[in-house]
Amino acid sequence: xxxxxxxxxxxxxxxxxxxxxxxxxxxxxxxxxxxxxxxxxxxxxxxxxxxxxxxxxxxxxxxxxxxxxxxxxxxxxxxxxxxxxxxxxxxxxxxxxxxxxxxxxxxxxxxxxxxxxxxxxxxxxxxxxxxxxxxxxxxxxxxxxxxxxxxxxxxxxxxxxxxxxxxxxxxxxxxxxxxxxxxxxxxxxxxxxxxxxxxxxxxxxxxxxxxxxxxxxxxxxxxxxxxxxxxxxxxxxxxxxxxxxxxxxxxxxxxxxxxxxxxxxxxxxxxxxxxxxxxxxxxxxxxxxxxxxx
Amino acid sequence: xxxxxxxxxxxxxxxxxxxxxxxxxxxxxxxxxxxxxxxxxxxxxxxxxxxxxxxxxxxxxxxxxxxxxxxxxxxxxxxxxxxxxxxxxxxxxxxxxxxxxxxxxxxxxxxxxxxxxxxxxxxxxxxxxxxxxxxxxxxxxxxxxxxxxxxxxxxxxxxxxxxxxxxxxxxxxxxxxxxxxxxxxxxxxxxxxxxxxxxxxxxxxxxxxxxxxxxxxxxxxxxxxxxxxxxxxxxxxxxxxxxxxxxxxxxxxxxxxxxxxxxxxxxxxxxxxxxxxxxxxxxxxxxxxxxxxx
Numbered sequence: 305x306x307x308x309x310x311x312x313x314x315x316x317x318x319x320x321x322x323x324x325x326x327x328x329x330x331x332x333x334x335x336x337x338x339x340x341x342x343x344x345x346x347x348x349x350x351x352x353x354x355x356x357x358x359x360x361x362x363x364x365x366x367x368x369x370x371x372x373x374x375x376x377x378x379x380x381x382x383x384x385x386x387x388x389x390x391x392x393x394x395x396x397x398x399x400x401x402x403x404x405x406x407x408x409x410x411x412x413x414x415x416x417x418x419x420x421x422x423x424x425x426x427x428x429x430x431x432x433x434x435x436x437x438x439x440x441x442x443x444x445x446x447x448x449x450x451x452x453x454x455x456x457x458x459x460x461x462x463x464x465x466x467x468x469x470x471x472x473x474x475x476x477x478x479x480x481x482x483x484x485x486x487x488x489x490x491x492x493x494x495x496x497x498x499x500x501x502x503x504x505x506x507x508x509x510x511x512x513x514x515x516x517x518x519x520x521x522x523x524x525x526x527x528x529x530x531x532x533x534x535x536x537x538x539x540x541x542x543x544x545x546x547x548x549x550x551x552x553x554x555x556x557x558x559x560x561x562x563x564x565x566x567x568x569x570x571x572x573x574x575x576x577x578x579x580x581x582x583x584x585x586x587x588x589x590x591x592x593x594x595x596x597x598x
Numbered sequence: 599x600x601x602x603x604x605x606x607x608x609x610x611x612x613x614x615x616x617x618x619x620x621x622x623x624x625x626x627x628x629x630x631x632x633x634x635x636x637x638x639x640x641x642x643x644x645x646x647x648x649x650x651x652x653x654x655x656x657x658x659x660x661x662x663x664x665x666x667x668x669x670x671x672x673x674x675x676x677x678x679x680x681x682x683x684x685x686x687x688x689x690x691x692x693x694x695x696x697x698x699x700x701x702x703x704x705x706x707x708x709x710x711x712x713x714x715x716x717x718x719x720x721x722x723x724x725x726x727x728x729x730x731x732x733x734x735x736x737x738x739x740x741x742x743x744x745x746x747x748x749x750x751x752x753x754x755x756x757x758x759x760x761x762x763x764x765x766x767x768x769x770x771x772x773x774x775x776x777x778x779x780x781x782x783x784x785x786x787x788x789x790x791x792x793x794x795x796x797x798x799x800x801x802x803x804x805x806x807x808x809x810x811x812x813x814x815x816x817x818x819x820x821x822x823x824x825x826x827x828x829x830x831x832x833x834x835x836x837x838x839x840x841x842x843x844x845x846x847x848x849x850x851x852x853x854x855x856x857x858x859x860x861x862x863x864x865x866x867x868x869x870x871x872x873x874x875x876x877x878x879x880x881x882x883x884x885x886x887x888x889x890x891x892x
Contacts, residue, residue, distance in 0.1 A: 365853065380853045427744040439818075443737045443744065450721040450737065450820030451854055458851060459814040462754045462772070475851040478756070520753045524733075524818045526744030557752060557769040559659065559674045560745055 307593070308355040308399075309585035310346065311408060312362035312391070314383060314435065317342055319349050320582045324590045326419040328582060338385045339394065347398045357596075358395060359404040359589030361411025361581050368406065368453055376405055382474065402596040404588030408432075409440030410447045411584030412533070412574070417442050418587045420575035422529040429527045430580065431456075432534035433514060437481040441525055448525075457481040461516040464509060484513035486536045497536050507541050514542075515549030518571065522550070522558060533574040547571050601887070602649040602693075603879035604640065605702060606656035606685070608677060608729065611636055613643050614876045618884045620713040622876060632679045633688065641692045651890075652689060653698040653883030655705025655875050662700065662747055670699055676768065696890040698882030702726075703734030704741050705878030706827070706868070711736050712881045714869035716823040723821045724874065725750075726828035727808060731775040735819055742819075751775040755810040758803060778807035780830045791830050801835050808836075809843030812865065816844070816852060827868040841865050 309328075311318040315336055322328040334345050350358065363381065367374045376392025392405050406414070413422075413430035422428035426445040432438050437457035441448040448454055458479045469492045473482030482488060489497045493506055500506045514537075518530055532543060547567045554563060562570040574580045603622075605612040609630055616622040628639050644652065657675065661668045670686025686699050700708070707716075707724035716722035720739040726732050731751035735742040742748055752773045763786045767776030776782060783791045787800055794800045808831075812824055826837060841861045848857060856864040868874045 443742060444740045446738045448737060448819070451816075451822045451856065452820050452852065454818055454820050455852065456818045459817050460756045460810045460847065462756060475849045476847070516754045520814060521818060522745075523753050524748055524750045524815065525742070526746050526748050528745045553754065553770070555769045558746065558749065562745065 306353055306355045307586050307589045308350045308353070308358040309582045309589060310358065310360045311411065311581035311585055312336070312360065313408060314363050318582055319346055321353050321355065322586045324586070326583050326586060328579060331582065339389045343394050346395070350399065355401070357402045357404065357589040357593035358399060359411070359585035359587065359592065360391060360395070361406055361408045361585045361588065362391060364407050365452060365455065366405070366407055368449055402589070402592035404585070404592035406447060406588055407440060407453050408581055409438040410453065411440065411588055412580040413440035413442050413584065414447060414587045415576055415580040415582070415584030416531050416574055419583055420580060421531050421572050425528045427527050428529040428531060429521055429525060430531045430533065430574070431518065433485065433532065433536040434534040435486045437485050439521065441527065443525060456517070456521060459517060459520055461513060461520065464512050467509065480513060480517045484510055484517070489536065497539065501539065507539060507545055510536070511542060511545035511549050515546045515553055518546065519550050519553040522554065530571045531574050532571060533580060543571065543573065600647055600649045601880050601883045602644045602647070602652040603876045603883060604652065604654045605705065605875035605879055606630070606654065607702060608657050612876055613640055615647050615649065616880045618880070620877050620880060622873060625876065633683045637688050640689070644693065649695070651696045651698065651883040651887035652693060653705070653879035653881065653886065654685060654689070655700055655702045655879045655882065656685060658701050659746060659749065660699070660701060662743055696883070696886035698879070698886035700741060700882055701734060701747050702875055703732040704747065705734065705882055706874040707734035707736050707878065708741060708881045709870055709874040709878030710825050710868055713877055714874060715825050715866050719822045721821050722823040722825060723815055723819060724825045724827065724868070725812065727779065727826065727830040728828040729780045731779050733815065735821065737819060750811070750815060753811060753814055755807060755814065758806050761803065774807060774811045778804055778811070783830065791833065795833065801833060801839055804830070805836060805839035805843050809840045809847055812840065813844050813847040816848065824865045825868050826865060827874060837865065837867065
């Protein structure tokens with residue numbers, strides 16, 4: 305069965321054709337311009353294939369409440385053209401097939417849980433550290449939903465005593481994203497992360513903050529696996545520093561050998577690499593398809 | 599059907615006899631001395647009644663993994679006599695009936711979700727602020743479990759810039775419990791909370807920290823209801839301050855009218871009062887009973 309997958313990001317859209325077993329046969333990438341322009345490209349791309357369902361993992365915030373009149377909308381995003389965009393509705397106008405819908409990071413968590421680093425595990429988080437910070441989660445085998453959906457990139461954390469940087473989050477200033485996103489790195493050090501690879505203090509501070517976020521998620525969600533991806537996280541030296549900081553912060557309090565002894569296995573990189581999101585969208589589509597068949 | 603319920607706390611055990619509809623017919627309270635002494639009292643109390651199941655909500659950390667050889671144990675608690683205590687096993691020696699088992703705060707969340715402030719809601723958190731800070735959670739209609747169980751009282755938060763108190767947590771110093779538990783209040787202000795009712799700055803600071811914890815839980819779990827109980831939280835002026843601080847911290851980012859407009863309904867007190875835990879233990883027992891019947 306052919307399935308369409310969409311990963312909607314703030315700077316680019318990735319669309320793919322795959323199947324229910326996670327094989328991706330084709331991919332296309334285009335910039336996140338306006339909803340109409342993007343939709344045109346999506347329609348052209350998918351119309352050529354005999355797909356049976358579409359899955360969408362997208363930047364948010366989203367309305368995921370199927371009983372709400374604005375279900376399927378991207379709601380109050382700061383991305384101006386995309387505010388209150390009925391993305392599921394727009395797709396439904398062109399494709400009369402089941403459409404799965406969730407956040408980009410929930411989709412990535414689902415992808416990794418289905419075919420990646422958390423296969424066979426009923427609880428995990430997927431954290432991406434890039435321009436922003438996002439985290440998706442699976443709890444008791446299900447995607448974490450609630451009042452809306454989690455937005456864990458914005459949790460509040462303890463400041464490093466020597467850090468005077470005010471933070472870049474337009475809503476919260478010095479939340480996790482405000483202090484540790486790619487954007488925060490660039491504004492704090494006046495250079496992009498890629499140009500700072502050799503500067504130890506950049507990654508020590510980065511790990512100090514990201515590890516606090518992860519420690520908080522461990523204390524709150526007790527995930528069985530923590531997967532860390534994204535452009536900033538691809539810095540080779542970062543993950544070992546994060547692991548060390550998480551152990552130091554928790555300080556033996558969470559007594560499980562995965563944390564005390566096997567933290568390299570516990571805090572890991574995405575096995576699907578940059579395909580985590582698109583694979584997750586395949587799963588969203590597959591679930592929507594089988595749900596509709598019932 | 600008569601059911602036995604146990605709420606095991608660090609200073610006292612509450613045992614109750616009730617039924618599957620949440621009626622409590624009798625309760626008894628005794629101090630948390632040693633496991634053997636406590637067990638004697640539990641056995642004497644429950645042996646007189648024709649109960650069909652027992653539910654235990656207890657201080658932790660616990661082993662909740664039914665496939666583990668130490669399932670049913672209180673594991674690495676700092677309470678010396680209770681370290682590695684097989685509480686479910688001890689009960690099973692005396693009572694050949696189904697025994698439900700979870701953390702005290704998960705039980706309280708379950709009680710409130712079944713018969714209290716979160717009835718009919720599939721997602722909520724229950725936070726208790728007393729000597730320590732504990733939080734239980736229901737996600738997608740199920741108790742939150744994972745690698746172990748959540749222990750959200752210990753999340754890291756942003757310090758108040760004027761607060762020089764080092765924190766009382768033996769593991770993390772200035773985590774949420776370290777800065778905002780009843781014990782932290784007593785050590786910071788050299789008086790018990792009850793004697794500080796008139797001192798505005800105590801409750802301003804307390805709300806500053808508790809609201810950060812709650813904001814982090816909202817951003818992480820997106821609960822549909824936040825229930826705040828416990829001795830410290832019973833200070834009349836505290837909850838309104840917490841609500842105001844949560845709104846200020848989130849700063850319009852989580853756009854839901856429950857947070858933006860109806861926060862008094864969203865962040866509420868336990869409807870079951872101090873019976874939340876014991877009612878939750880009735881639900882744990884009921885679930886164990888019906889599970890065994892299948």
